[in-house]
Amino acid sequence: MLLTNIADLFWVKMKYPLFFNVSIPANTKYLSSIRNFWMDNGCKAGVCNEIMHDFALVLEEHGTNIIRYGYCGKQGNIKYSFKIRKTFVEVIVRDRGCPFCEEILHTAKMPDFTKTTEVGKMGIPLIKELMDEFSYARTTHGTNIWKLKKFTER
Template sequence: MTGWSHLTLRADRRNLGEVFGFLRQVLGEAGIRERLLLDLELAVEEAVVNVMTHAYPGGEGDLVLGVMPGPDHVTIELRDRGVPFNPLLVPEPDISAPLGEREVGGLGIHLIRTLMDEVSYEFRDGENILTFRKRRD
């Protein structure tokens, strides 16, 4: 079974647990090992929390999470109809900066880039679409 599974929910932090539950169910049924599952959960949390926090300022909206555990890769797609935002344009944080100059901003997208094999973004038909892929090992 290698089709897409989708979860649509309100972009609200209180729904983060539902996101994890969905991921664990889909990826668990696909036989994804725990260590890879943790990497995917982290990438998804960083992306989803960003949408939940910033996509719909002062309002409400949905996000759609798609997961496809293929034979060689797991592909994740996150869509929202909020403010157009390309996370790949966020400057890389200086991870060698001393403590006094350390900022946490940008760490989320840095983690996604580090953990995933491919990350892409497009804005199409009013939707932010962030896609990432990770090899199964």
């Protein structure tokens, strides 16, 4: 699968907000495609480096979690809707994997590495740390909706 920069057509008359929609198969081999799409188009939109790299890391980590725990090896898709404004960047992620335990979103903390050698459990705390807003909802039709948001101005 090849993601092309269809947004190239719009850069001459760039006006905010900018919107991009991308869908990838729920397979880890496609995560680099979404990261590269974001890095290329976010840069063209003038998003600062810190936000660019925060989102690149979060998209990779979050996508891995959806594939590993939401789809559990089954086929499916992950849909990304990017919204870039002068004051914030927002990514809405949709998947039809297993429901997420919302309590984890509110209670997850970085592990204390002085007390444990357990691997993992850093994804949600890392995303919460890097994003200004991180929320989850599940529709009655079985779609998981994740909102990732970072403000560009404080």
